[in-house]
Amino acid sequence: MIAEQTKLTTREDLFIHLYESAFPKVAGWMHQRGGTLEEAKDIFQDALVIYYEKKTGSGFSPDTGDVQYVNGIARHLWYKKFSENKNQTSLNPHTQLKVVEEEPTISENLLKFVEASGKKCLELLTSFYYDHMNMKDLALKFGFSGERSATAQKYKCLEKVRTAIREKSLNKEDFYE
């Protein structure tokens, strides 16, 4: 618990801490149930994604501590994987995504199109909507004079992405996977 109270400054620091503190327990638990190292790695990676989204999205702070929480998610994913498909020996990318989110996915083509046409904007929007960075930090990270100009730029970027999606989605089969 002492390590968990230490300020972990970057996302990578946090994940390294979780690899060191939680992964051996998760791997040991899965090995006892016949899991391979590759399966343990895949499930642990999925668990980190869920943990990160939960933590940044809601400011959620688990009572039991981060290590225990990631451990719990990994076990849940393990059971889910084997109850969904007992004959399957490894997770495919679609199964992984389904575990995390059930919403329809934007096609890879459309995603790549927007990634290529507005990289900077997408980075800014991701920092705000996915990583839930506050406006003050966002302004600093992207070099804006203050929160007001960062907010204005955020909406300009959103409009740009919206327009790109509109243009691209005229071709319907390009829209959803």
Place this chain on the structure above:
Amino acid sequence: MNETQLIENYLFDRLSPEDKLLMDARLLVNNELREKILWQNQSYQLVNQHGRKKLREEIEALSTKIFSEQKFSSLRKKIFQIFNKDL
């Protein structure tokens, strides 16, 4: 409040009851606005999908580092012992 912000507040349910009513009324007669709402909703999905893709890439790269770099050798040893693998 510009239109993009207005749509965001509508989608995230942050408008006052009066403004929401006004927006609903506009939507009945304004096809273009209805479409913008649809595309903007897709924009948030796209941003989240991009964010998750980047996060997965980062975690994958970190996993590669952990299973190759010297500074993680003791962690690696611990894990390989679980699976009875040689270093």
